[in-house]
Amino acid sequence: MPSLVTQHLLSLLRIDLPIIQAPMAGVSSPAMAAAVSEAGGLGSIGVGGVNVDGARAMIRDVRARSSRSLNVNVFVHAPAPADAAVASAWIDRFRPQFEAIRGAPPARLTEIYTSFRDDDAMLSMLLAEKPEVVSFHFGLPDPSRIRALRDAGIVLLASATSLAEARLAAAAGVDAIVAQGYEAGGHRGIFDPDAPDDRIGMAILVRILARTLRVPVIAAGGIMDGAGIGAALQLGAAAAILGTAFIGADESLADQGFRDALFSDAAQHTVMTRIISGRPARCLANRFTALAAGIAATDVPSYPIAYDLGKALNAAAKAAGEPGYGAQWAGQGAPLARALPAADLVRLLADEMRYR
Amino acid sequence: MPSLVTQHLLSLLRIDLPIIQAPMAGVSSPAMAAAVSEAGGLGSIGVGGVNVDGARAMIRDVRARSSRSLNVNVFVHAPAPADAAVASAWIDRFRPQFEAIRGAPPARLTEIYTSFRDDDAMLSMLLAEKPEVVSFHFGLPDPSRIRALRDAGIVLLASATSLAEARLAAAAGVDAIVAQGYEAGGHRGIFDPDAPDDRIGMAILVRILARTLRVPVIAAGGIMDGAGIGAALQLGAAAAILGTAFIGADESLADQGFRDALFSDAAQHTVMTRIISGRPARCLANRFTALAAGIAATDVPSYPIAYDLGKALNAAAKAAGEPGYGAQWAGQGAPLARALPAADLVRLLADEMRYR
Numbered sequence: 001m002p003s004l005v006t007q008h009l010l011s012l013l014r015i016d017l018p019i020i021q022a023p024m025a026g027v028s029s030p031a032m033a034a035a036v037s038e039a040g041g042l043g044s045i046g047v048g049g050v051n052v053d054g055a056r057a058m059i060r061d062v063r064a065r066s067s068r069s070l071n072v073n074v075f076v077h078a079p080a081p082a083d084a085a086v087a088s089a090w091i092d093r094f095r096p097q098f099e100a101i102r103g104a105p106p107a108r109l110t111e112i113y114t115s116f117r118d119d120d121a122m123l124s125m126l127l128a129e130k131p132e133v134v135s136f137h138f139g140l141p142d143p144s145r146i147r148a149l150r151d152a153g154i155v156l157l158a159s160a161t162s163l164a165e166a167r168l169a170a171a172a173g174v175d176a177i178v179a180q181g182y183e184a185g186g187h188r189g190i191f192d193p194d195a196p197d198d199r200i201g202m203a204i205l206v207r208i209l210a211r212t213l214r215v216p217v218i219a220a221g222g223i224m225d226g227a228g229i230g231a232a233l234q235l236g237a238a239a240a241i242l243g244t245a246f247i248g249a250d251e252s253l254a255d256q257g258f259r260d261a262l263f264s265d266a267a268q269h270t271v272m273t274r275i276i277s278g279r280p281a282r283c284l285a286n287r288f289t290a291l292a293a294g295i296a297a298t299d300v301p302s303y304p305i306a307y308d309l310g311k312a313l314n315a316a317a318k319a320a321g322e323p324g325y326g327a328q329w330a331g332q333g334a335p336l337a338r339a340l341p342a343a344d345l346v347r348l349l350a351d352e353m354r355y356r
Numbered sequence: 357m358p359s360l361v362t363q364h365l366l367s368l369l370r371i372d373l374p375i376i377q378a379p380m381a382g383v384s385s386p387a388m389a390a391a392v393s394e395a396g397g398l399g400s401i402g403v404g405g406v407n408v409d410g411a412r413a414m415i416r417d418v419r420a421r422s423s424r425s426l427n428v429n430v431f432v433h434a435p436a437p438a439d440a441a442v443a444s445a446w447i448d449r450f451r452p453q454f455e456a457i458r459g460a461p462p463a464r465l466t467e468i469y470t471s472f473r474d475d476d477a478m479l480s481m482l483l484a485e486k487p488e489v490v491s492f493h494f495g496l497p498d499p500s501r502i503r504a505l506r507d508a509g510i511v512l513l514a515s516a517t518s519l520a521e522a523r524l525a526a527a528a529g530v531d532a533i534v535a536q537g538y539e540a541g542g543h544r545g546i547f548d549p550d551a552p553d554d555r556i557g558m559a560i561l562v563r564i565l566a567r568t569l570r571v572p573v574i575a576a577g578g579i580m581d582g583a584g585i586g587a588a589l590q591l592g593a594a595a596a597i598l599g600t601a602f603i604g605a606d607e608s609l610a611d612q613g614f615r616d617a618l619f620s621d622a623a624q625h626t627v628m629t630r631i632i633s634g635r636p637a638r639c640l641a642n643r644f645t646a647l648a649a650g651i652a653a654t655d656v657p658s659y660p661i662a663y664d665l666g667k668a669l670n671a672a673a674k675a676a677g678e679p680g681y682g683a684q685w686a687g688q689g690a691p692l693a694r695a696l697p698a699a700d701l702v703r704l705l706a707d708e709m710r711y712r
Contacts, residue, residue, distance in 0.1 A: 163624065163691075182538065183557040196641075198625055201539040201557035203587060204578030204688045211692070222560030231559060231587035268519065269554055285552075332560045335519075336567070 002233075009216045009238035012155055012175060013133060014069045016040035017350050019229065020218060021342065022243030023073030023135065024186060024329065025049040030058050032251035032342045034065035039346035042133065042239075043068075048075030048113055052121040059129045071133035071157070072126065074116035076141050078192070080278070080302035082111065087301045094313060097291070097325070103316025109301060109308040117141055127152050135159070138279070139191045140172045147173075157218065159189030162198055163208055170215045177213065178241055179205045181221025185244045185270065185331030187281040193274065193303065203235055210236025224336035226352020233353075242349075244331040248339040257323025259339075261286065267334035276327050278306030284334065287324030288313070358589075365572045365594035368511055368531060369489060370425045372396035373706050375585065376574060377698065378599030379429030379491065380542060380685065381405040386414050388607035388698045390421035395702035398489065398595075399424075404431030404469055408477040415485045427489035427513070428482065430472035432497050434548070436634070436658035438467065443657045450669060453647070453681070459672025465657060465664040473497055483508045491515070494635070495547045496528045503529075513574065515545030518554055519564055526571045533569065534597055535561045537577025541600045541626065541687030543637040549630065549659065559591055566592025580692035582708020598705075600687040604695040613679025615695075617642065623690035632683050634662030640690065643680030644669070 002010065006018050021028065021036040025046030033043030045062060047055035055072070062070050087109045098105045116122055116136070123145055126134060134149055135157035149156060156174040160166035166177045168191075180189045181202025190197055200208075202221035209217045219232035220241040229240040247254050247262055254262070261267070261284050269285035273292045276283060278301055283289050288310070300306050310327060317325040330337075338345065358366065362374050377384065377392040381402030389399030401418060403411035411428070418426050443465045454461045472478055472492070479501055482490060490505055491513035505512060512530040516522035522533045524547075536545045537558025546553055556564075558577035565573045575588035576597040585596040603610050603618055610618070617623070617640050625641035629648045632639060634657055639645050644666070656662050666683060673681040686693075694701065 181557060181559075182555070183560050196625070198688070199538070199555075199628075200688050201537055201559070201578055203537075203557070203559045203584065204539050204580070204692075207578075207580065207584060207689075208691055222557055222563075224560070224563065227591055228559065228563060231590040234587040234590055235583055269552070272555075332554070332556050333563075335564055336560075 005216055005236070005238040006233060009176060013042055015042045017346065018233065018239035019346055019349055020044065020071065020239055020241040021246050022220065022241050023071060024243050024247070027247055027252055027254050027329070029251050029253050030061035031065065032246060032249055033070060034062050035251055035342040036346055037066050037068035037070060039343040040350070041346045042071050044071035044073055044135070046073045047122070048073065048137065051114070052119070052125045055122060056125050056129060059131060069132040071135055072131040073135045073137060074122065075113060075138050076116045076136045077138040077279070077303055079115055079118065080111050080305050082305065083301065086299065087305060089299070090301050090306065090309060094309060097313060098316060101317050101320040101322055103320065106309060106312050109305045111305055112308050113304045123148065126154070130154060133157060135178065136174070137187065137189045140169060143172065159220070160209070161188060161190045161205070162200060163212060165191055166209050166213060170213055174215070176216040176218055176238065177209060178218045178220050179209050179237070181205050182272070183222035183332040184220050185282045185334070186329035187277065187279055188272065190280065193279045194297065197280070203231070206232060206235045206237045222331055222333045224333035226349050226354070228333070229349060230353045244333050244337055245345065246342060247330060248337045249342040249345060250340070251342050255318070255323070255326065257318070258326055258328045261323070261328055262330060262334055262337050263339065267330070267337065270330055270332055270334060274300050276307065276310040278303030281329060282331055284328040284330050286326065286328055287322070288326070361572055361592070361594040362589060365532060369398055371398045373702065374589065374595035375702055375705055376400065376427065376595055376597040377602050378576065378597050379427060380599050380603070383603055383608055383610050383685070385607050385609050386417035387421065388602060388605055389426060390418050391607055391698040392702055393424035393426060394422045395699040396706070397702045398427050400427035400429055400491070402429045403478070404429065404493065407470070408475070408481045411478060412481050412485060415487060425488040427491055428487040429491045429493060430478065431469060431494050432472045432492045433494040433635070433659055435471055435474065436467050436661050438661065439657065442655065443661060445655070446657050446662065446665060450665060453669060454672060457673050457676040457678055459676065462665060462668050465661045467661055468664050469660045479504065482510070486510060489513060491534065492530070493543065493545045496525060499528065515576070516565070517544060517546045517561070518556060519568060521547050522565050522569060526569055530571070532572040532574055532594065533565060534574045534576050535565050535593070537561050538628070539578035539688040540576050541638045541690070542685035543633065543635055544628065546636065549635045550653065553636070559587070562588060562591045562593045578687055578689045580689035582705050582710070584689070585705060586709045600689050600693055601701065602698060603686060604693045605698040605701060606696070607698050611674070611682065613674070614682055614684045617679070617684055618686060618690055618693050619695065623686070623693065626686055626688055626690060630656050632663065632666040634659030637685060638687055640684040640686050642682065642684055643678070644682070
């Protein structure tokens, strides 16, 4: 029998299992989200890296496969302060890597993603398409946007890496907080990437938020199996969100180099680095992350400007047969990843937690 | 009903509850250890900071208060490479702080602690006094010392911060592994402080070790209440070890400045730093930890040489009424600390986990 807080969240999200598949922009897919939702969890897509037309197409792709709840994740980062000198030095810094793979760096770096803070077209599209759930990463949109989404009947989630961020999200009116521990793979949701980061682990972050806030808490970071989900619920979480557990799923967009690394000893080592994208993010230790030593945070162009170079470097390297420059976002649970169809994984997780 | 792995460990350690009070050199006390053991947990003392006579006296102090199981923790660090130039520059670096509190830095820095690796007198004393349990931190002693302790019927524990360290400990013949998550307060048990650190969180470290090793795992890091213990057990741990939860206990040797900080908003922020002692350790963010910015690891004298200055700075600062230079070791669970007699805390924890 699930706890009252879990029952409340399941009812709010209209799902059967306290299992949320993390929106991993570039790795999760409409097919994955639909499979998870059909299996009783909450499937998610990340639209932070696509424009409004791409996002609408993804939502409709999920809708064609499933009529169950869908979570659409948006990036709500502060706009990047463009600094031409920093960007130019950044390009120069990586010339040796491009030369080694006979590639050429971009001539200039651009802000490749639009923040949802400023994206009226994305807001209008979401209000029209009405996904059951919208989740915020990197911060919170202004009150009018939150009100518009709520008025449309959309349930709102927001990532927090600290009690202070969680309090801001709760005060802004989100329905549940994703407590993202330091173990979590991919981009750390910290609102201000230049502020001190207490790097709080999942278990104690969930416990502190669950004991302090009146809003449901969803645990994120290092959760890979039914025991992990059960532990998160025991700590007071209403549900758990799993990303790395789904990277190896059939429906994942992870490329072969990433899958090979995930199912090798390379999974034992992950690194929180900002050099790939401009924001702290946890990645399998690879050739790219190894370049971080000695680079000061102030030398890295702001997110997502640095990511423009990061993506170009990976593309050139892949073309040269070198998979080690990928943004192989993964959490500390990577050694426990499994390769299964997403629906089978959801059923296995439910079975492992004896929650049927 | 406890799991089989918990039953096995309780039987091995001859205790009633899967609750171990962490050995916190300088904070835990014989009175604390005795109170915890009498309440059915495992009390611990840390003797890494005292010589053999001091350690013997502490053990006998516990024995005079309780005949139940006792864990004696020793430091097994690699001997510090003394570098006179690094030490001299280190002293000079802190002259402004000493001057501000009208104190004087030490003229030179010495290796204030002897590693158990090389301490024959400590080994002989332990073989004579026969504490039920001895635990290793920072590494493992050589096979002959492990054999001698085992032959004396002493149960052995070792801290590990990674699967690789845990495998070394298991192969060396220790009876259970303390899986120390990155959240944990005080000194990180990492064997080589200059090697890359994957900074693995408690929950996923416990899960990986429990699924990989055949030896019982004891969870450490961010565990503050019965829910935390229950979650650790759900992840496959046989027991949990709590340090920060006991700092506020009546029997704790924490000074008033430390207690005041622990029960204030300062508890919200902890920092992993090596500048206080020479090894990475988690401390409440304070005046001392704030000095770490911009200091390279190679500028810090080896453990415990740096600690000689750290202790002198704190002593001078305290004399001047400034508590902010203390080695206020605490984990990320600090905001959930409670001020209770140790035995009451053990009973409360057992009650919270509904384990009676």
